[in-house]
Amino acid sequence: MNARPESIVIVGAGQAGLQAAASLRDEGYDGAIRLIGDEAGLPYQRPPLSKSFITGDVTADDLSLEEPHWFDDARIERLAGERVAAIDRRRRRLSLSSGRVVPYDHLVLAAGSRNRALTFAAQPAHGIVSLRSLSDAHRLKTQLEDARRVVVIGGGFLGLEVASVAAAKGRDVHVVESVDRVMKRAISAEMSAAYAAHHEAAGVRFSFDARVERIVGRDDRVCAVELADGTRLDADLVLVAAGVVPNSELAVACGLSVYNGIIVDARLRTSDAAISAIGDCAAFPYAFDGGDLLRLESVQNAVDQARHVARALLGDSTPYDQTPVFWSDQGGARLQIAGVARRLDSSVVRGDPASGAFSVFRYRHHRLTGVESCNRPAEHMAARRLLQRRISPTREQAADPSFDLKLLLTLDETV
Template sequence: MNARPDSIVIVGAGQAGLQVAASLRDEGYEGTIRLIGDEAGLPYQRPPLSKRFLTGDVGAEELCLEETHWFDDTRIERLAGERVGSIDRRRRRLSLTSGRAISYDHLVLATGSRNRSLPFVTQPTDGIVSLRSVIDAQSLKAHLEQARRVVVIGAGFLGLEVASIAAARGCDVRVVESVDRVMKRAISAEMSAACTAHHEAAGTRFYFNAHVERILRGEKSVLAVELSDGTQLEADLVLVAAGVVPNSELASECGLSVFNGIIVDERLRTSDPSISAIGDCAAFPYAFDGGDLLRLESVQNAVDQARHVARSILGQTAPYDQTPIFWSDQGGARLQIAGVARRLDSSVMRGDPASGSFSVFRFRHHRLTGVESCNRPSDHMAARRLLQRRISPSREQAADPSFDLKLLLTLEEAV
């Protein structure tokens, strides 16, 4: 791969794609940069859509990551409202659905992910919404202002964030989840139980191991959600938050390796060295887990990978090894996660969940793999540094709230 390609094309104008473009300029790259996005407006932040945007604390104009003049100042060509139809790897050329052809020396796929669809939601119905774009968020916000009975399908981060906002508005909120606990894919059973109790205290009711059979509709709007056991949950607003699917079709169709995302190596390159992939769409070797492939839906991961891939395109050979971090705001509970633990990793509690401020330290044998913190930012910040440096406290140290975790970092620096 040419260390200094003359032209770089980025497909996907979300936070990851925009960060690649910005980082290339920060690294001194002077060649042509084109940023292709299928939405018509300026690139914007997505995390606030399920949080402060819905509460009215942030307006649509505050979501923009950069203004129009920034693209002119940095000489980054923005192709908004354009969709890539195919990739010709031999010619290094993209065909846009508008008919335009774009050539590249290096291509970055930052295509993100899309909401998982449900087979019984086959036609637009007033009151049935999903949340991915700012247009979705505007629709959801308008519905929330009128809703009295809200059903959320999916107890992941996004579903629970919206559920907490609806409950704070006084809505009757029901959450339907197909597995036995909230956020099962992302957090420990201990943190899951505490989060469930937190939402239940606010009035939210959960239906676990439950499956939606159909959504009942009136002439123009939603009426209820029917579960497979016949239970009917009345609703005037239904949020479908059943997870996401990586946008990897473009990669697959042009012959790149794909499995639960676009497979990349430790430098975030695909099976074609002239093409990289980052963010929600990429399955990368997780350096902290022996190189097992991992796909993350995280803004911080997207930004970190974007910065890394910019340096990699320009010649850096170091592998990507940043500690993943996640966060979620749910009705006064701020959940912060560092690292990625596995289902069988053991848990050590630090602090009392009843106090609303505690952490769960996850261990594999004697190695720290992740830390989940609720309203305990000092634990989270220490955990990020410990995990990045591969330093593990003992289980006794982790369980003792009086033990200063930063002492381990100080001792390591002194060696």
């Protein structure tokens, strides 16, 4: 990346891809930019699809990240409704499914992720939905209006967000989770228990350590979900929200290094220096954890990496080093997470979980690795700054709600 590329092609027109294109222009890049996306419409926000879009609080027009004229004004060529069929690394060109060939000097893969394939039998039937795209959200919103009994397969962020909306609409909601608690991959046992109780108070029921055997249809409509232990859950709407996998097939086919995502270095370059990868599809060295590879499904991570790769393409050699941030709105309980804790990291609870506003500080030995906050936005912002500066409150300080965490930041600035 020593010489500034004359043309940059970005594959993926989601949050990461669009931000990369915008940041390149913001940083003064004046070469050709092409943005390729497989959906026909304008790039749009995905987080509201599981919340405010299906409640009707926002429309499809509200979700657009940019207006059509913005692309013309920014001199960004948008190739919408196009799918990349192959990457020719030797000739530095892409073959599209339409037959078009697109050359590049540098390629940015922002291909995102897709829903995990079903591992159980499902009879073709109306009422089985997933949620990844705007068209999926339209289908879910429409079918939720007519549903009375909703089964959600998957107790992660997305599944619980939809469950909370369905429960608020008065639907009978049952969440099926394959492990022993909600959001286990992302949060502590303490925060998980608080969110399960929050949903149960709203009428949501759970089946934990449960395996779906099959989804049953009758007269071309879904009617039940059968579990491996013989339990039958009646349903007229089933949301399959069992996680996602990175879109790394193009990278595999052209010989890039891939392991749970497209492997990149600290400057977000792949094993081919003419190709970068960002967002959900990229596995990058996590600076806060000794450089171990990490892949994140986070809007903030997508935006941060897009901005970083734009600067890197224009000569900045600074390694990527941003505190990961996540959030989820679930029926009035806003979960915000800073950092990435491992499952065995210990927990210190700050505040009273029964109050509906508290935080959990995660530690590995004496080092702060992450902070989870429920309805405590100021504490979340302080945690982000602490983690970014590698400042670890003592466990006693973290457990004491009267201790001002910002004092540690102030003291650090005076050193």
